[in-house]
Structures are given as structure tokens and as C-alpha cells.
Amino acid sequence: MVLVLAGISCRDTRPAPLELQGAQLQISNDTVDNWTGVEVWLNRYFRATVSSIPAHSRYMVPLNAFVSGYAQRFDFNHMQITALSLTGKKPDGSPVEITKQFDQGGLAGALGGKQ
Numbered sequence: 001m002v003l004v005l006a007g008i009s010c011r012d013t014r015p016a017p018l019e020l021q022g023a024q025l026q027i028s029n030d031t032v033d034n035w036t037g038v039e040v041w042l043n044r045y046f047r048a049t050v051s052s053i054p055a056h057s058r059y060m061v062p063l064n065a066f067v068s069g070y071a072q073r074f075d076f077n078h079m080q081i082t083a084l085s086l087t088g089k090k091p092d093g094s095p096v097e098i099t100k101q102f103d104q105g106g107l108a109g110a111l112g113g114k115q
Helices: 003-007 106-110
Strands: 018-021 024-029 036-042 046-053 057-062 084-088 096-100
Touching: 018 084, 024 036, 024 046, 046 057
Parallel strands: none
Antiparallel strands: 018 024, 024 057, 036 046, 036 084, 084 096
């Protein structure tokens, strides 16, 4: 029993880099590098930009701040989120690329991705 408690207390409790919290997205930069030129894509169609996210910080983005190329805003109350990704650059120019993994829902999830 002591081993189980010790294992639980040592768990990594850092937040995921991209975390949906109701109608907001929390971006967590738990790295030692600042990220610049950050673009976040929602459903590969809606985009929000952030000039920089400092190292060891969090940034909140309301989901209605995401806008398509046709100036359509994401409507959290009527649209499903199926894809979420972030790109940016580190100070040395190397890319930052993060994609949130979603569980498959509906028929694809029930069949294990086989149709």
C-alpha cells in the first residue's frame, strides 16, 4: 500500500500544452524557450494568433476569438471541436509544433477506426 501512495505522489501534474476548459483554450508553455509567431488552428479552419508566449507561462484564448479566412467566428455553442494544433518558433528559429490528440467519437470510435 505504501508503494501505491508513493507512485501517486510522484505523478507528473503539469497541464497539457493545449487544454480545453469550457469555452476557452489554455496554452501552457512549460519549456525553457519563449515561443514567437504562435498560430493556433481549430478544426484546421479557424485561427488565432499570439505574438509570443513566454517560457514557463500560460495563455488563455476564448474559443470565439478563432476566426476563419472568411471572417466567420468559431461558435462554441453550435460547433464541435475535432482538431487543435499550435505552431510557432523558438528563439533559435526551430519550430514548435503541438497537436492535441482527441478520442474518436461516433461510429469511428465505436468501431475502433475500422469501417
